[in-house]
Amino acid sequence: MEILWIVLGIVAVLIVFLIVVYNSLVRLRNMVDEAWNQISVQLKRRHDLIPNLVNAVKGYMDFEQETLTQVIEARNQAVTAQQAGPQNAGASAQAESFLTGALRQLFALVENYPDLKANQNVLQLQEELTTTENQIGFSRQHYNATVREFNTSIQTFPNVLIAGMFGFRERDYFQIEEADAAVPEVNLRTS
Amino acid sequence: MSARPAPTTFYREIDRNRRNSWLLVVIVVLVLAALGGAIGYATDFGIGGVIVALVVATVMSVGSYFGGDKLVLLSSGAKQVDLAKPPEQYQQLVNVVTEMSLAGGTPMPAVYAIDDSAPNAFATGRDPKHASVAVTTGLLEKMDREQLQGVMAHEMSHIGNYDIRFTLLVGVLVGSIALLADWFLRYTFWFGGGRRGGGDRDRGGGGAAAILFVVAILLAIVAPLIGRAVQLAVSRRRESLADVSAVELTRNPVGLARALRTIADDPEVLEVANRATQHLYIVNPIKSFEKRASSMWDTHPPLGERIAVLRNLAGQFGQDPERIA
Numbered sequence: 001m002e003i004l005w006i007v008l009g010i011v012a013v014l015i016v017f018l019i020v021v022y023n024s025l026v027r028l029r030n031m032v033d034e035a036w037n038q039i040s041v042q043l044k045r046r047h048d049l050i051p052n053l054v055n056a057v058k059g060y061m062d063f064e065q066e067t068l069t070q071v072i073e074a075r076n077q078a079v080t081a082q083q084a085g086p087q088n089a090g091a092s093a094q095a096e097s098f099l100t101g102a103l104r105q106l107f108a109l110v111e112n113y114p115d116l117k118a119n120q121n122v123l124q125l126q127e128e129l130t131t132t133e134n135q136i137g138f139s140r141q142h143y144n145a146t147v148r149e150f151n152t153s154i155q156t157f158p159n160v161l162i163a164g165m166f167g168f169r170e171r172d173y174f175q176i177e178e179a180d181a182a183v184p185e186v187n188l189r190t191s
Numbered sequence: 192m193s194a195r196p197a198p199t200t201f202y203r204e205i206d207r208n209r210r211n212s213w214l215l216v217v218i219v220v221l222v223l224a225a226l227g228g229a230i231g232y233a234t235d236f237g238i239g240g241v242i243v244a245l246v247v248a249t250v251m252s253v254g255s256y257f258g259g260d261k262l263v264l265l266s267s268g269a270k271q272v273d274l275a276k277p278p279e280q281y282q283q284l285v286n287v288v289t290e291m292s293l294a295g296g297t298p299m300p301a302v303y304a305i306d307d308s309a310p311n312a313f314a315t316g317r318d319p320k321h322a323s324v325a326v327t328t329g330l331l332e333k334m335d336r337e338q339l340q341g342v343m344a345h346e347m348s349h350i351g352n353y354d355i356r357f358t359l360l361v362g363v364l365v366g367s368i369a370l371l372a373d374w375f376l377r378y379t380f381w382f383g384g385g386r387r388g389g390g391d392r393d394r395g396g397g398g399a400a401a402i403l404f405v406v407a408i409l410l411a412i413v414a415p416l417i418g419r420a421v422q423l424a425v426s427r428r429r430e431s432l433a434d435v436s437a438v439e440l441t442r443n444p445v446g447l448a449r450a451l452r453t454i455a456d457d458p459e460v461l462e463v464a465n466r467a468t469q470h471l472y473i474v475n476p477i478k479s480f481e482k483r484a485s486s487m488w489d490t491h492p493p494l495g496e497r498i499a500v501l502r503n504l505a506g507q508f509g510q511d512p513e514r515i516a
């Protein structure tokens with residue numbers, strides 16, 4: 001009779017343990033999903049800002065049409081890639097680094113136009129873009145941190161047993177393609 | 192300063208600081224227990240004294256837990272910044288705070304600006320959902336984006352590490368020690384000490400009781416000092432933790448190190464700060480000794496040491512430590 005109680009006790013403890021671990025895995029996985037969504041939010045912000053930037057500088061930079069066009073095209077491609085959804089993450093990441101490269105070139109050119117450099121509008125937009133780039137970067141960084149915690153949790157003992165039972169699978173880290181490799185050469189004016 | 196080993200990862204530094212701060216808490220608990228025990232034996236209050244002291248200290252702190260941040264903000268003349276439509280001069284500040292809240296996955300705190308030319312900043316709030324950060328206009332003027340980011344990362348790390356709560360916990364414990372010691376010494380002074388009767392017959396002779404009594408008195412005098420010293424040690428550990436947690440957010444130790452250097456070199460005195468709020472700021476605003484002393488009674492580790500830790504981490508991120516200047 002006593003054996004029965006002991007066994008029941010052990011079973012009860014195991015069930016509680018199972019529940020606790022399962023819940024923590026769910027929580028960690030949800031943090032990963034949320035962090036992923038945050039990245040999309042930041043990317044959208046960046047896409048929306050770029051037309052404003054191009055408009056602000058267009059008047060001053062008549063001779064830099066090539067760069068401006070390149071920026072707009074890169075931006076449009078990034079929007080399309082992102083709208084294709086998370087399955088398309090690789091292509092989206094590449095389109096984004098393309099865009100980063102194009103923007104970097106644009107800002108390098110702005111350095112040659114003192115009027116433009118001092119223009120309040122442009123300065124504000126520059127700050128906007130800087131913070132947007134940073135926010136994208138930090139969102140990705142945080143996403144990777146949540147992936148790390150989740151993966152560690154499902155890999156370590158004893159959670160690994162429960163993770164397998166309920167189908168918790170490892171998530172992939174966010175990896176960036178080399179931005180420079182994706183950007184084509186642009187003909188910069190030297191005069 | 193002891194020689195530093197080879198460059199370490201910031202995760203290890205974070206763990207070390209956390210561990211040490213909790214060890215210090217254990218020490219405070221032991222001191223409280225020792226004091227309570229000695230007093231309990233020497234009088235017939237027993238454990239009741241410790242419990243009463245804890246309750247009183249907690250009640251005294253409750254106000255500060257729930258409303259403390261409003262009080263601190265008010266007393267520093269901080270003005271809230273509208274996050275939806277910040278004035279132009281605060282746009283970058285709001286952006287940087289946003290970046291840090293994304294990096295940490297924490298909610299946006301309320302943002303305040305203090306009109307003072309001395310560069311400094313502080314954070315307050317019992318948890319990330321009820322948090323505020325405040326920055327002086329002097330800091331905004333004197334720092335570039337990278338430095339500002341480092342400072343805000345440090346402040347928001349305080350929030351993320353629940354440092355206000357931690358400090359409160361330690362404060363309650365140390366406060367209890369002070370209360371208990373105070374009551375006991377007063378009791379001894381007014382009532383001539385000793386047990387009031389009942390029970391002497393069961394416990395040994397007068398000699399042992401007298402020794403215990405002396406021990407209790409000595410503890411009552413020394414314990415509050417030990418408590419205070421440990422409390423300050425805890426404050427220093429949590430400041431170091433905030434520095435390294437900031438690196439976890441920004442992955443840019445040089446940025447924060449440069450910020451600390453700028454604040455250290457600035458001769459101005461922060462007018463709105465005082466002894467009650469000094470521990471909240473990123474660099475102790477009452478810093479006449481900051482550069483020279485490295486005393487047990489400091490709320491913050493010496494700036495040189497803080498910068499050295501960050502310099503040590505710079506290599507991990509491919510940064511050039513010479514930029515710190």
